[in-house]
Amino acid sequence: MQIALAPMEGLVDEILRDVLTQVGGIDWCVTEFIRVCDRLLAASTFQKLAPELELGARTRAGTPVRVQLLGSDPVCLAENAAFACELGAPVIDLNFGCPAKTVNRSRGGAVLLKEPELLHSILSEVRRAVPAAIPVTAKMRLGFDSPDSALDCARALADGGAEQIVVHARTKVEGYKPPAHWEWVALVQEAVKVPVFANGEVWTLDDWRRCREVSGVEDIMLGRGLVSRPDLARQIAAARAGRQVQEMGWSEFLPLLQDFWIQARRKLAPRYAPGRLKQWLAMLTRSYPEAVVLFAEIRREGDCGRIDALLGVPRLEREWAAAV
Known part of the structure; x- marks a missing residue:
């Protein structure tokens, strides 16, 4: 069984990947x-969203990091995938699941599930361009507004060269509304010969057990559930x-939250760092009563120094973060 950390735009950046993989249990993650x-994108563009490339494409905990691309031009995707491999990407992942309207309007993400032939063309071009030793994988939803073409899309990806397929078990129109249709993951796995990962609505250990029973697959990708419950x-x-x-x-988790905050202060301007912390802390309120209390204290706070004190960040680390 493999457990993967999902690639969530605007949430799971290199800081959160670093902190979550320190906890353990994650086999790989995606940018x-x-x-x-x-x-063809500049190297700096790849390194901005995948700074782990300069560390052997691993987090500090040693967890492998895959590079995810999103687009609709097969040739251009193939060229950029090949370049990402030159920069050190160990796996190329292709996004056919993003439900964001701005992404879909520009012909990216889940909207491409309307065109199984294009999915196949993209996978085929990327697979030809990427060195044989480097896997190409894909993430999809069950469809745009209906799961009727889910199996055709999965076959197109697998036949095109995808070595693994992650299935977010909802359509684009359903977004993140429960439930996730895990029974469709089982149908996808029956339709293709490559490993299929289940994704969606796994928030607890019991959810995972039910997902495994319904989907019949062992491999899983965790998104919001893992962000809300880091272990x-x-x-x-x-x-x-x-x-x-x-x-x-909470006592085991608090040093990780402090580490996250220190890294956020180092990366972001003082006016933006508090928002980054509040974003994660709000999600943690689902699992920790202590997070509820802390979030209430920090919610309207914009001064980094006062947040340092509320988090109990050691003095030397406060001084280091402020000086960067």
């Missing part, structure tokens, strides 16, 4: 999508191996 339009992958890995599951308490 936010890199938008490919009509030209969810570790819990699942322990349960799958027959080990005792021990949930991460």
Whole structure:
């Protein structure tokens, strides 16, 4: 079984990938999508969204990081995929699942599920351009407004050369509204010969057990559930191996939140760093009563120094972050 961390634009950046993979249980993760339009992108564009490329395409914890591309031009995607491999990408992942309206209007993400032939063309071109030793994978939804073509899309991806397919078990129109249709993941796995990952609405260990039972697949990609419960992958890995599951308490988690904040202060201007922290802290309120209290204290706070104090960040680290 493999457990992957989902690529969520504007949320799971290199900072959150770094912190979450420190917890354990995650086998690999994926960058936010890199938008490919009509030209070969500069190396700096790849390195901005995938800075782990300079660290051997791994997080500090040693977890492999795949590079995800999004676009609709097969040739241009292929050229950029080949360049990403030159920069050190260990796997090229292609995004056919993004539901954002702005992305879909520019012919990217889930809207391409209306065109199985184009999916096949994209996979075929990218597969030909990428060195044989480097896998090409894909992420899809069940369709744009209906799952009627889900199996055709999955076959197009697999026949085009995708070595793994992640299925977010909802259509684009359904967005993130529950439920996730895990039974369709089972149908996709029956339709293709490559490994299929289930994705969507796994928030707890019990959700994972139900997903595995309904979908029939062992591999899983965790998104919002893992962001909200940072040890969810570790819990699942322990349960799958027959080990005792021990949930991460707030005292174990707090140093990771402090690390996240220090990194956010280093990366972002003071006016933006608090918002980045609040974004994650709001999601953590689903799992930790302590996060509810802390979020209430920080919610309207914009001063980084006061946030340092509320988080209990050690003085030397506060000074280091402020000086960067």
